[in-house]
Amino acid sequence: MNTAARSLALLLLSFAAAASAQPEGKVLRVTFQVAETGFDPARVHDYYSGIVIEAIYDTLLTYDYLARPAKLVPNAAAAMPEVSADGRTYTFRIRKGIYFAEDPVFKGKRRELTAQDFAYSIRRFYDPRNRSPYAFLFTGKIVGMDELAEQAKKSGRFDYQAPVAGLQTPDSHTLVIRLKQPDINFPYVVAFPLTGAVAREAIEAYGDESPSHPVGSGPFLLKRYVRSSKIVLARNPGYRGKTWNFDPGDNPRFKQIAERMRGKRLPAIDGVEISIMEETQSRWLAFQRAETDIEYQLWDVAPTFMTDDGRLKPEFVRRGIQLDRTVDAEITYLAFNMQDRIGDTPNPVGGFRKERIALRRAIAMAYNVDDQIRIIRKGQAIRAQYPIPPGVAGHDPKYVGLIPYDPRAANALLDRYGYKRGADGYRRQPNGEPLVIRYTSTPTERDRQFDELTKRALDTIGLRMEIQKERFPEYLKAQKQCRVMMGVAAWIADYPDGDNFMQLLYGPNIHESNNACYDSPEFNRRYQRSSQLPAGPERDGLYHEMTRIMETDSAWLLLDSRMRNALQQPWVVGFTKHPVLHVEWLYLDIDPKPAY
């Protein structure tokens, strides 16, 4: 079809879609606050697309729904991988009898999921044409794959048939992955939703349109799609199914869930209708009018439905509304640029000289994190004391940070290290030169609030602050190029292991994930050791030391981890927010709804 005819057909369709595009039966209605970008696992970069991908594709491993801390379990793999003695070879046996959802590309035949599909899906992350945002999950890890990617960059074509020593399929249901060096976190990588298996024929048939034609073997399939507006998933009729049989442990809430859900065939619901609603008022009113069933993203209006002690207000309890409250596996932090220079200019907050450390620490001591939680987060966050948040292996709930909120002590510290006040009341550098702290943020309402709190903190200790506004892409660019003197950053767990957070401070990750551009030999040495250790007391000890080193150098001020308040209508059964899984749609059910 030529472009004009195609556009005309789409234009006519844009007035109305086929009515049959709606699933019938128990349909869960949820919202996204940001529009998705597409559903090709190797090509997406945003969280919301990842949610849909998790519902459509099968990964090798997944997480037990109720185990806390999060625990890996087999998914498309028949069992957990066999790991060689040297920790470099992982062998996955793929479960037999898993089929892709029906699609015209399969020409009416059932198409079984094989080890080759997983191998192909992993190769796609290395293909430069896909410019895969999550290539970092595999880059530098699998024997022979980086070399193949290098060849593709030169030739302009990625060879999907080339034999690779590190990625082999001795038979249709066995996948052998050889790593360059032992990586104890590799099983988490193959549980990441974007590593779900795609069918090569579907990717090749849909080409550049593969992001809007997902074909997976997971519990749901894409039924209707109006980009940036509506995503309707229906139960995949060919899905192998699972039985709800999770161990609730001693958790009373989990026991209630288990009581209602045990033995049910999954998925218990017939579909999911996702509406993209950017505005909080729309989401909040739609939930109250029972136009949606679960609402996760209501930080701004949390005081409307919650008491100060984090419980649901009585009027909502009376209506049967349920609240599930968890701490997100994330941290936010104030990062100081640790480099001595920013471009050609000396960086007044950078380096490891004592007066620079004193300056950073004074700023950290003057910033009131409790005010941030009260004013910006509206009480919906907890103070972060440790670089690894709750729910992630390696978190230390007893750890107390070295840097208290104490503006008076901060002033005294600056006095002691020679930051004297000038006639204008602002402090100057110890060598008498003017001192201006440049703080970078984006032009959003939320960031304006951060600007004000930071300005207030710096004013209390006599530091002149200049706010530099950058649009988000430019802010990211400046961060990665170590051009941000001071700014707030955040990290959400890709997998529930402390390594995913500690790598943020590892020297060689400067220009990648190390936003403070922090390069401490003491920290780096410990990180290298910790990355070879499984979770346990020895690694926890190293993490403890690394955190102390970071705090002593005052590279970051840890800020907070946000609470996630998931509101559910009375008819939603079996829901609890999993700390790592993006969505819980596979594990819940819907009771008949009363007339509203």
Next chain:
Amino acid sequence: MLAYTLRRLWQFIPTLAGVVLLVFFLFNWIGGDPAYLLAGKIPNPETIANIRRQLGVDEPYAVQLWIFLKQILTGDFGVSWSTNERVSDIFATRLGPSVTVLIPLLMISTLLGMAAAMLVAYVRGSLTDRSVMVACTVAQSVSILVYILVFQYFFAYQLGWFPVQGWGVTFADNLFRYAVLAIVVGVAVSLAPDIRLYRTFFLDEINQDYVRTARAKGLSEARVMWVHVLRNAAIPIVTNILLQLPGLLAGAFLIERFFGIPGIGREVILAVERSDFPIIKAVTVYVAIATMVVNLVADLLYKAIDPRVQLK
């Protein structure tokens, strides 16, 4: 008329060139580097370079500008940088919802505005006229955001007359259920400025000699107003409506965001947030061309409505 039309079409070229240069340099100056957005959580310099190469943003400005010009000539703006969707498909799929809201909105707003404006113009200086003008001034000074928040809260949430948000699968469902509140908000927002503007058009006509002549001939007031005055006042009103149209298509983003309407305005905002230059380029060029074409059509209509008008 043909010579005039051709001359006007010829003038499109320098105007469009100005728009193209402006959007090109503005984007490259303040638009932000999309590579860092697309590179994911842990980008490395090599990934960034690969993305920039694929998007073509590492090419010299002259080459990028040439590609832009070719896109305008062929009407093919390529694919969205963030979603890989064809830009032509994006506009084709978003136009339906936008038109479903905007056409009824414009029609209702224009009819109500004209009726009210004619009435207050007829009784100008009276208490009614002054009261309506004060009410219009107050209504006009309230932000569209306030209208949306209040209307959505009362009519959708409190009274439950409409869904809070959403977009259905059939045209009838969309027009008579989901679009209604958005149309009501749009009408409420545009009515006050329309009445004030149209009133001046009517007042201009009411004071003309031909109106006095018509009255002297013994024509009824209704005929004077509805036939003679309305016909002449319709000329600037039509011009005004046509000129509003392109801007409204792309500018209705707040209404579309709050009511979950998958229209063009919402897409434009998404494109700006994501530094998605192909969409920004396309919408700028489309709006510029539409504005110029509408201007020309308005002038030609002017002539059609009033044969006394000379096109030069």
